Amino acid sequence: MTKLRRWLLDSAKPFSLLPAADARLRPTSYVDDQVWKLMPGSGSSPALALQTTYGGRVGLASLIPLWVYDGRVIYETQAYARPPAITAFAPGYARLQATLSPQLALQAEYWAIDSHTIGAQFTLSNAHTSPVQVRLDLFGHVGAQGKEQPLSVVPLADQKHALHLGEAGNLNPVVMMEGGAAELTDGQPTSPKIGRSFEIGGRKKVRVRWVHAGLPGLRESMAQAQYWLKQDWVPYLRQMQQAASFIPNIETGDENLDAAIATTFQNLTLAFLKPTASLPHASIVARRDSSTGFSRRTDGSDYPRAWDGQHPTLTYLAALGIAPVDAALAQGLVRNYLAVQQEDGWIDSKPGLGGQRQGLLCMPVLARLSWGIFQYTEDDQFLRDAYPGLVKFFQRWLAADADQDGLPEWQHELQTGYVYWPTFGGVQPWADNTAIHTVESPDLLAYLLSEAVSLRAIAHYLHDNTHEQVFDQHSETLKAALEQLWDGQRYVYRDRNTHATAARQTLLENGRGDQEHILAFNLQPASRLNLRISGGVDHTPRFKLEIRGHDTSGQPVVEQADQTNFIWQHNRGVYTTEAVFQQVDLVRTEGLSRVYTVDIQTPDTTRLDINALLPLWSVSLPTERNEQLVALLKAQFLRPNGVTMCATSDPQFDPANAEGSGGIWPFWFTLMGEALLEAGEMQLATDLLQRLMRVQVETLQQHKQFFEFYHADESKGLGTPGHLSGGIPVYLLLRVLGVRIISGGKVWTGGPFLWPNPVTIRQQGVVVERSDTGTTITFPSGYVAELPPQAEWQAVTDPNPKLSKPVKPVQPRSSTPDSES
Template structure:
């Protein structure tokens, strides 16, 4: 019967007007669509910038607009007294009707006959607006309670208060990571929020937990104390990707010789505003939190993840400051911890009880004084499953953890605190009063209204974020005006902008959604001119943000402009002008450039630049834009940059270049590189990849000069790249293996430490195809190796290292994963040599894993596994957008 009703509602939905009349079929659960949204470039700013990831098809959660650090906006409904909270409870699950970088429209049926049409617009970096239109298709009037909430697992909200009858104000904190602090990038850490509504607030509350879990204060840190003895490392194998909240894991450090004191994941970090365990599976602990009497000569470390039931235990002898220690978390070991903890605070103390743990001989109770101490001190050891502590009131609060003792590895319990707790879900089921809690993780309100039969009602919710220093006596009036904002101009702007995008020959809906997703993401990461940048520029990601991914531009990321320029030619050209604007008189361009960043890395007396994809990019962008003024500017800048590389990266003067500065960073391949890790530092080698890049730089300069009518200069550049191409084939080609390799700078051999140790089949050996330096015979040998399924022709693309190499790891970094922009270079080389079928197959293989990941998590990733349906490590990553150029050029001859 329900199936019949669902079919009827499908027909009903299809008859309802969408915002885009050209888009008829909505995208339901697991559609391969990118769902992160941030403000349009012209309404964006760097210092305070909040984006959101739309979670619309997770059955175990409500409808959410999620952010990693800025707070998640959620929606719950109560209709005729029935609470409808998670997507699995909906009569018809949400569907997306249209999606652009800054806005999305969707619809759902929380209950049979009650439709909700939604629009979410990130109006600016500081303001987001939601509109929900409720439509009653039934024959009866219904009582509706719309229950919006904002939650934040990152840090608690502060100073929550209702203002008037249509707004709630609060503070939240959003701290930069250590990289951003070290670079001196400005930031706003304390932010005021105005959460405003078109309807009058009914009951409202702030809650210390979402669903009854123990209340947690914000993670601790102390910026006034320099790290004295921090250790760090990974909590998982290198091939793992952690997407869980750090609160799902526990770390404990103790001295076997002195069990009186322990540290946990809640112990504060010194010098950096970061938690002990982050979202990438990395941890750090400040051993300086131990009292001075505790010896660090012998320490026990325990790691345990509650969700995966995996852990590890290590013994450390006299760990050094900044020593790396990696856990190898597995299921084999027997870890145990107490569950079912209940607590009750009284006027003079706290009562704690828990479930009996089979096999436990006793329970150690540890106590921490907040905010004074970072350590936990043994209070007592008990045999029963309850404990009571008496204390006098004071300005701080106490935390307690329970450590079971037995023939197992004991893991400490979740921490119990002495401040009052209140949970959101309990309030949802008994909401006849308003609650205000300190250490608030959730804030919620009820917007009640009646909806008569066959009628509809629109409700709007907005959120504005400002610096805590921003003062305005008319702030509420300012935001209330946004509740009548007309959305139509914003839809029309996006339609007109994306009308520039070339159409694909493919009619495969999933490919088209990947294509749309990549355009949305590329546009979304653009910022307008700000700070030291007179031109628009990009970052790698706006939500989530991480230090170096939010600092500014790098040449290798700018390869994405070869797709993006079709969407907004002027913006792509201006992005390149960001580099030329900061260029030194000697031609040097710094490694990373943003509105508040000039990352200049000096190493061994040399300045680190970025891999020389500059002249080539400028020429390729000109081919799209045909802007001669841009060409003139960039020709002058490109010449200077080329001459800088020639003069600074040929230490032995033999005409072949090696990486310089911090050579690993400059080479792009900056971690887990077979030759770098197992043979030697990059500047010891004449580099096949760098010299191929310089061939393409000189070819681009020749084309620029010809276009500008500079015949003599064009002849000079032609002679330059022809000479370098000849040297590449003379020095780097190995006839026996049919491949190009780096060579020892000292003697141009393939041996550095041991015989032929430079003969590692890395992706860089295929760049001569892209650079056009291989003759047809060499090209055939390269393609033969490339299409060997045991080496490079893998299920989901070309790995960065041959799968036959013992250093290969499909989920590593530069030792296996598929980097889409490097695959684009090989794709282009295949096309140039006439291997169109192979280029098309390569595109299809990469698109397949990108589509699958979009279905699973609606995101575009830094890299992908060539062998499994997997992606890592960072998401919302600009250079994944180059897939669109591959899709555009796939069928061209």
């Protein structure tokens, strides 16, 4: 593994090491995926602790090496002459180096073999000219249900032993070491550990391997561990090294940032799990760590939202991020959506490896995503395969237009990927709580316009002249529709039926739930009503609602509803009427007691959030309009850490997204970054990216993990820890740096370079160096191309390319119990 980038990362550096099986190379299990945590220690903590919870089966299981050398027991960090530091890592692999004494060096390598098996190889190097005696013990500890779990040793042949970690839920995990045995007193083990003593000759090395296997049966686990101790690991590690060469290695001059970027690519790669009977291609999970990956129901139906399917906002980030690394993984995410497509073009928003479905129409970003993936893969067949389904999907979205005015509507706020919009906000007490299906939104039109533009580009590339013209027409129609939402200063929401954008009108506050309310309230303009019912205990009451009034033509209107029509959470329910009222005469409920209160207001469609900026991302606006939106971004959305979700002028703006709308959310941040690049705002895009990456690096350094989103003003990660979306936006970074490596013989590069330091990117044997003095591309064949600083974006090819060989599977020495299947 000598070709991996060399690092020197101790516990104070920004990194995250979660050894897990790499689905590109090794078997994975969606319903029992065992992931470990590894980090160098500090002070009196263990220097090397490999830990897991077996997906939540136990509180914590640890494996710690103890060394006995020169009369000392060495396991605490402070006892090492030089504490362990990470010197190399790749998906599923980590290498650490340390010294037990000035003359005795240690190299510790950890390898996630599959979802149930992990192995390690310790190499000790003796710098003495005379031999030394060393003992290694591998100590196990398992805590479950608040107490230490008893471990045991299992006798093997030749007076050797395996370490049984007890029952971990339905598992019987076992550790076996080459030549490992327990220390016995009167035939009984003295402590829960196995080990061996060895002599290391002068100027010599000794290697010892051990394997942990966690399968349901004790015999199964032992057979699995024994199998992998008999295998030659070298071909597998060479395969891993070759696969790692496809991952961009980015040097920015800031090692902390470089480590965060490398951690992001590792997390991206490890987010994929192999296909199942429910999805034909590998799919992603949002959080793969030692506490996740175990389905007690054995089918994934009990998994939380991070594991119950590929959401389009996360898929967009993951597919574009992994596209330079592995075309099949990126394309497979799109193919999974198309695999669940129905005859009418409908695609579920969140198909999962366990057969899960969200039951909502997917956000319309799949054509834009497919076209973006193609920029990295240049795979014509992928476009040909995906194109018909993408066209049907686009047409299905155009049909989601209740009033048939050319402006389709969202059907549920979950489709947007964010449930804290000030105008909508589900049942949030600070939000307006308007039902999103009653509103025409600029973000949805921006997504659809982007889809039309992308489908036109695909049709053009595939020489489909007929559809190219059709999507030209669709683009013009959607531009005209989007223009209807422009109020002269910005894009706005408007009511689906009245087409009005209006501020809130309050009809009733804190009305008693057990009383009839005669309002005789004339609405200007005519509007729907938002009703909120609050009070009682934490359950949904049974009641009926009736609203009487008149419509815009003076005709009587009666709308009736019950508790099933309300969105209810805790002791609060909200409902938006389907009817539009010019006058509201009477509101009454039946079944509510006096402990409940009723509030009635009209929807406020004037509130400003990031959706007003999304048309900038559609790459179809005139220059003047782009400039207006960029000015709005700077005035209302620019914060110390990036672009926030809600205008800072909104009374419910909250930089933490806790008691209002805000924060920095990577999906929308990436869209804004793309939008600025397409609009020629390279400097602003670069500045925004550096703002976000600063807080991401600081968060990773402090917590050893990224977070789902980030505080808009403070250096703080928020939401789900370890969430895939919170990594460095590597797709956007590569666009800002102006480098796209297609293969060992082709590179796209050029355009403005505004990064403050020279940057070097290595991938597939290609080296691209960019600075304000120009660009140099060195190909694996030795061919060198140079571009001046002002060079335009262009393809650079090697006339005699030396292409990287595809990664081939390793043939095992013999059949395995189950992990090679």
